Every structure is written in C-alpha cells, then in structure tokens.
Amino acid sequence: MLWGPRLLPDGRAEFALWAPDAGRVELVVKGADARAMEKRDAGWFACTAEAGPGARYRFRLPDAPGGGLDVPDPASRRQDGGVHGWSVVSASDDYQWRNPDWRGRPWEEAVVWECHAGVLGGFAGVAERLPELADLGITAIELMPVGAFPGERNWGYDGVLPYAPAEAYGSPAELKALVDRAHELGLMAMLDVVYNHFGPDGNYLGTYASDFFHDAHTPWGQAVSVDRDPVARFFIDNALMWLEEYRFDGLRFDAVHAIGDRAFVDRMGREIRAATPGRHVHLVLENEANDPNPLEGPYDAQWNDDFHNSAHALLTGESASYYAAFADAPADRLARCLSEGFSYQGEEVEAGRIRGKPSAHLPKTCFVNFLQNHDQVGNRALGERLIRLVDREVLKVATALHLLSPAIPLLFMGEETGSRTPFLFFTDFHDDLADAVREGRRREFAGFPAFSDPEARAAIPDPNAEATFAASRPEPGPDAAEWRGMYAELIALRAAHLVPGMAECESLGAASVGDDGVRASWRLADGARWHVLAWFGNGPCPADRPRGHVLFETGNPASGPRFVAAREEP
Known part of the structure; x- marks a missing residue:
C-alpha cells in the first residue's frame, strides 16, 4: 500500500491510510455519506470512492475517545482550511511546465541563496526576486520547509503535513510555477525537508498509528520509526514527490543526526538516485555528527557548521553556548575548515562528547559553507545579522573568503543587499x-x-506575535548597491577561476595568520594554484602577499582588515 490518494481513470480515487491502532476507519468525502474503509494487511485501510481533483476529504476514526475524530490525510497533497481542515484530492499533472527539458546544473556551480517563502510574500513573491538573483550570479535558491504547518506563520520545522505546501504561501501550482521560473532563468531550486520529527500542533498520527514513532525523543519532538517500512515509505516517497512532481533540483535534509537510523538515510539516498537518472539532483545533509560516511555514498554535501562557528567566533569574539568549543583558537579552526572540511574530526567537543571523523579526503564540494543562515541568525535572541555585529570592512573580508574558497557557498536572503533587518524565530501557536x-x-x-x-x-x-514575523522581512540596507556590486564581482570571479577547476581541487594546506587571520592554498584541476589571505585584525597583516596574479583585493594593504585572492599559473 502507498500513502495518499491515487486518481483512477473513471473519475474515482483510491484512498489508503496506515492506521494499525484503529479498529475502524471511514472515508468522508465532502458532500457524500461516510464510507467504511476495508481493513487490509499490516495495519492498512483502503477504499475507492467517487472523487476527482478538487474533492475535499477526511478520515474518520469512529472509535476514537470522545465519540470519534476526523483527521486529515497525513499524505495530503493540498489542504483547505489549514492542517485541521479538509484534505484536497490533487492531480500530479496539474501544471503545464514551460521548461520540461531542464536537467539541472553540476554541483560545483552552486552558489546557494537560502530564503523563507513567507517573509518574501509566498511562492509568487519569491518568483519575483529570481531575475535579480540570476543577474547577481546566484545559481540555486533553497526554500526553507514549505510543508503545511499550523497557523499562518512558521519557520517550517513545525510542519505536520509534509506532502502539502502551506496554504499561506500559495497553491501547489504556484510552487511549481516558482520552480519553473527558476529553471527558465538558469537557477536550480532546492528544498529543505524535515524527516526527523513532526510539530506539536496538528499531528494526528499518534492517535491511530503509534508505531509511526519511537519512545525516544529528539530535541524537537518524538522520534520517527523509519525502521518500519510504512514510515520509511512515507518519507522516501515524499522526497521523490518533490523531485519528480515539483521538479526540485535537490533537497536539504534537516538534522539527520536526530533520525538516528543510518540504514534509512542510506536507503533513502540510494532510492532517490535510482529514481532520478539523467538529472543533476543534489542531496545535502544537516548532520551535527560530522560523519563523512554518507558523503562517500549517495549524498553530495553537508552543511558545515564548523566553518560558520569558527568564523563567527573569530569575527565577533563570542564564546557563549556552542561558540565555546570554537573560541579557544578560532583562526586555527577556520584554517582547518578551509583545508580539511570539518574542524572537529574526532576530538572532544565538550566533556565526554567526541564529535566528528576525518574529512580531509573528501572533495571540497562536499561542504556547504556559510557565514549566516536561518539557524545562525534566527536562533539569536534578537535575530541580528552579522552586519550588526562586526565592522563593515571585516565583513567584506569574511564575505570574500567565503565566496572565493572552493567549498559550496550558501548565502542567507538579505546578505547580498546589506540588510540590517533581523530574522527572528516566529510561530503562530x-x-x-x-x-x-x-x-x-x-x-x-x-x-x-x-x-x-x-x-x-x-x-x-x-x-507568536505577528509583529515578530513582520520584522523579519529582509529590507535592503542603505548601501545595498555597494554590497550587490561586491557580491556580483566575487561570484563572477568564482565562476571564471574556481568553478572550472573544482572537480579535482585539492588542498595545499592552510594556516592561521597570528590570532586574527588565515591563509590557504589549493591546486585546481588545470594545475594552477589558488591562494587566499584573509586578515581581520586592526594592525598590519604579518603575512606576505600571496604569489601569483591578484584577482581580488579589498582593505588596506598597510593596516586593518585585508583580503587577497591570487591565481598562480602552473
């Protein structure tokens, strides 16, 4: 059995629900009498009913406490009235694609721009931003999770109906139009998905399928039992839906360390690869464990928190909370990230807790580096962006280092315009x-x-205040044109000089420069050497200028923050 309704050619649809705890289940199609569903093997219930695209339906649990309970389809493709409302029968071919031959772009070309659809005006609002992003040189957008959540405002990590795009953002057809528009402009479209927990409001699965969950808990909710096949299929088929029906070019899997089942993660990656031949489909992990093994298999890359934490501790001097593990020698840790990927590769990150495994053997494209993202900005109490925390010239040096190093760069919406507006944590509970x-x-x-x-x-x-959500809309800073110009120049240099040689790029080493800087070198595929020097201190930089032809330089050569990138021909 498969999750979700399947349209039949005679105007009917087949409905299925995995409800191993239920004695009886009924299908309720709006405007028709309830219909008893047939109990099948292994906890499944199924039936066929007159229901074409647009039909509203629910499942009824007559034996639930309190005289029965109506619940949405957990694999609903669209909702009417929120996560507690009606599920809507939807056709997978409800959109006429304008760019059906798009096959994506190679991963080494990725310059990723992460955004929240809600604060940008929904799917249509994001689509309006795409031309200026393409002009800037961005090659991929990444949407924070869009699965249906309670209320009108949410980061998306409290979603409860992962197959249904949130009504507050727009319809499934509008989301497909957004992806189509991205492809029309040569942009990849990626999506953040959450397969490690459900949100606290609107998740009815526990009332009729307690086996969907384990007794163990993640920091955000009860752990899902992906070792059971119906649960594994629920998430793998969801991933395939986004890639096949919506034509996303890749997925970022949230907090896979909280899934706690490596076999499932591997299985999901292998099934996705088998189902999407002939396309550039990119699979990216968030994995706090710093485990390189999935990156040796079906996954392309991992978000590299170590790069961010090292850079942030170096730039700001902050040492509270998780920055404590990076505050002892942040320049050394940043240098290790530049040369080897992870900073923590089996060392003790705090008393009694070892983190990470060796990563120097992995391609540089296995690491997604960032100076800011939704977590690192939004999980600050006041949501301050880095531009509020460090000197403007220091931020320019950090930005140049970020974009002119071989790892895949990720930007957070607003960085490219010098936005000063915060990005706060918001919900609608x-x-x-x-x-x-x-x-x-x-x-x-x-x-x-x-x-x-x-x-x-x-x-x-x-x-929960609407004002918190409203304050999180990114507005260009007063010097937006200058920041755009700098980002455009850096991205163009990256595309011209780094990207062609990244397939066989290898580190030639990196080191700290005093306490306030780093330098690093790589050999590119054509034998050329790429050198960068980043100095964040106020005084003269103690390191010599890199060898080769200087392609980018910012800051004062005599004193203060300084960055130099140079190419040395073979």
Missing part, C-alpha cells in the same frame, strides 16, 4: 502552546550573559 513556546524561547537564553536578567529575557520578541 495559540493558548497554552503559545505560552509554552514563548516562555521556552526565553528560558533558552538564560545562560547567555546578556539575558541572565529576567527583564532582559522578557524583551526577547514573542514568537
């Missing part, structure tokens, strides 16, 4: 859950010196 999220958010920062006082914590924006 109500009643007791809203209170719990608000107070939990404030307790989370009690260990930070700036928020040790209860009055200071009380000033942290309420995640």
Whole structure:
C-alpha cells in the first residue's frame, strides 16, 4: 500500500491510510455519506470512492475517545482550511511546465541563496526576486520547509503535513510555477525537508498509528520509526514527490543526526538516485555528527557548521553556548575548515562528547559553507545579522573568503543587499502552546550573559506575535548597491577561476595568520594554484602577499582588515 490518494481513470480515487491502532476507519468525502474503509494487511485501510481533483476529504476514526475524530490525510497533497481542515484530492499533472527539458546544473556551480517563502510574500513573491538573483550570479535558491504547518506563520520545522505546501504561501501550482521560473532563468531550486520529527500542533498520527514513532525523543519532538517500512515509505516517497512532481533540483535534509537510523538515510539516498537518472539532483545533509560516511555514498554535501562557528567566533569574539568549543583558537579552526572540511574530526567537543571523523579526503564540494543562515541568525535572541555585529570592512573580508574558497557557498536572503533587518524565530501557536513556546524561547537564553536578567529575557520578541514575523522581512540596507556590486564581482570571479577547476581541487594546506587571520592554498584541476589571505585584525597583516596574479583585493594593504585572492599559473 502507498500513502495518499491515487486518481483512477473513471473519475474515482483510491484512498489508503496506515492506521494499525484503529479498529475502524471511514472515508468522508465532502458532500457524500461516510464510507467504511476495508481493513487490509499490516495495519492498512483502503477504499475507492467517487472523487476527482478538487474533492475535499477526511478520515474518520469512529472509535476514537470522545465519540470519534476526523483527521486529515497525513499524505495530503493540498489542504483547505489549514492542517485541521479538509484534505484536497490533487492531480500530479496539474501544471503545464514551460521548461520540461531542464536537467539541472553540476554541483560545483552552486552558489546557494537560502530564503523563507513567507517573509518574501509566498511562492509568487519569491518568483519575483529570481531575475535579480540570476543577474547577481546566484545559481540555486533553497526554500526553507514549505510543508503545511499550523497557523499562518512558521519557520517550517513545525510542519505536520509534509506532502502539502502551506496554504499561506500559495497553491501547489504556484510552487511549481516558482520552480519553473527558476529553471527558465538558469537557477536550480532546492528544498529543505524535515524527516526527523513532526510539530506539536496538528499531528494526528499518534492517535491511530503509534508505531509511526519511537519512545525516544529528539530535541524537537518524538522520534520517527523509519525502521518500519510504512514510515520509511512515507518519507522516501515524499522526497521523490518533490523531485519528480515539483521538479526540485535537490533537497536539504534537516538534522539527520536526530533520525538516528543510518540504514534509512542510506536507503533513502540510494532510492532517490535510482529514481532520478539523467538529472543533476543534489542531496545535502544537516548532520551535527560530522560523519563523512554518507558523503562517500549517495549524498553530495553537508552543511558545515564548523566553518560558520569558527568564523563567527573569530569575527565577533563570542564564546557563549556552542561558540565555546570554537573560541579557544578560532583562526586555527577556520584554517582547518578551509583545508580539511570539518574542524572537529574526532576530538572532544565538550566533556565526554567526541564529535566528528576525518574529512580531509573528501572533495571540497562536499561542504556547504556559510557565514549566516536561518539557524545562525534566527536562533539569536534578537535575530541580528552579522552586519550588526562586526565592522563593515571585516565583513567584506569574511564575505570574500567565503565566496572565493572552493567549498559550496550558501548565502542567507538579505546578505547580498546589506540588510540590517533581523530574522527572528516566529510561530503562530495559540493558548497554552503559545505560552509554552514563548516562555521556552526565553528560558533558552538564560545562560547567555546578556539575558541572565529576567527583564532582559522578557524583551526577547514573542514568537507568536505577528509583529515578530513582520520584522523579519529582509529590507535592503542603505548601501545595498555597494554590497550587490561586491557580491556580483566575487561570484563572477568564482565562476571564471574556481568553478572550472573544482572537480579535482585539492588542498595545499592552510594556516592561521597570528590570532586574527588565515591563509590557504589549493591546486585546481588545470594545475594552477589558488591562494587566499584573509586578515581581520586592526594592525598590519604579518603575512606576505600571496604569489601569483591578484584577482581580488579589498582593505588596506598597510593596516586593518585585508583580503587577497591570487591565481598562480602552473
């Protein structure tokens, strides 16, 4: 049995629900009498009914406490009335593609721009931004999760119906139009998906399929039992839906370390590869464990938090919370990221906890580096962007290092325009859950010196307030044109000089420059050597100028922040 309705050629549809805890299940199609579903093997219920595209339906659990319960289809392709409302029968071919022959772009060409669809005006609003991104040299957009969540505002990681695009963002056809427009402009489209937990509001699976979950908990909710085939199929088929029906060019899998089942992660990657031949499909992990093994198999890359944490500690001097593990020698740690990928490769990250495995053997394209992303900005109490935390010239040097190093660069919406607006954590919960999220958010920062006082914590924006969401819309900074110009120049240099040689790029080593800088070199595929020098200090840089032809330089050669990139011919 497969999740979700299947349209039949005679105007009917077949419905299925895995409900091993239910004695009876009924199908309710809006405007028709409830229909008993037939109990099949292994906990499945199924039936066929008159229902074409656009039909509204629910599943009824007559034996549920309180006299019965109506629930949405967990594999609903579209919702009407939110996650507690009606599921909608949808056809997979409901959109006429304008670019049906698009096959994607090689991964080494990726310059990724991460965004939140909601704060940009939904799927249509994101589509309007695409021409200026293409002009800038961006080659891929990545949407934060779009699966249906409760309310109108959410980061997406509290989703409960992962097959249904959130109504607040637009229809499935509008999402397909966004992907199509990206392809028309030569942009890849990627999507962040969450397969390690469900949100707390609107997840009915536990009422009729307790086997969907394990007793273990992740930091965000009950762990999913992907070792059971119906559960594994639920998520693998969801991934395939995004890649096949919506034609996304890749997926970023959120917090796979919280899935806790390496065999499932490998299986999912292999099945996706088998189902998408002849296309450039890119599979990217978030994996706090710094495990290189999946990157030796079906996965292309991993978000490299070590690069961000090392750079952030070096630039800002912050040492609270997880920055403590990078504050001892951040320049050394950043240099190791540039040469080997991970900073932590089996060392003790805190008392009794070992993190990571050796990663120097992996291609440089296995690492997605970033100075900012939704987590690193939004999980600050006040959502400050890096431009609010460091000197402008220091940020220019960091940006140049980021874009002119071989790892895949990821930008967070607004970076390219010098945006000063925050990106805050926001939800749209109500009643007791809203209170719990608000107070939990404030307790989370009690260990930070700036928020040790209860009055200071009380000033942290309420995640449920609409004003918190509104404040998170990225607005260009007063010097937006200058930032755009710099990003365009750096991305063009990357495309011309780094990308052609990245397939066989190898590190020639990296090292810290005093306490405030790094230098690194790589050999490119054509034998040329690529050198970078980044100095973040206020005084004169103690390192010599890199050998070769200088292609980019910013800062004062005599003193203050400075960056140089040079190509040395073979």
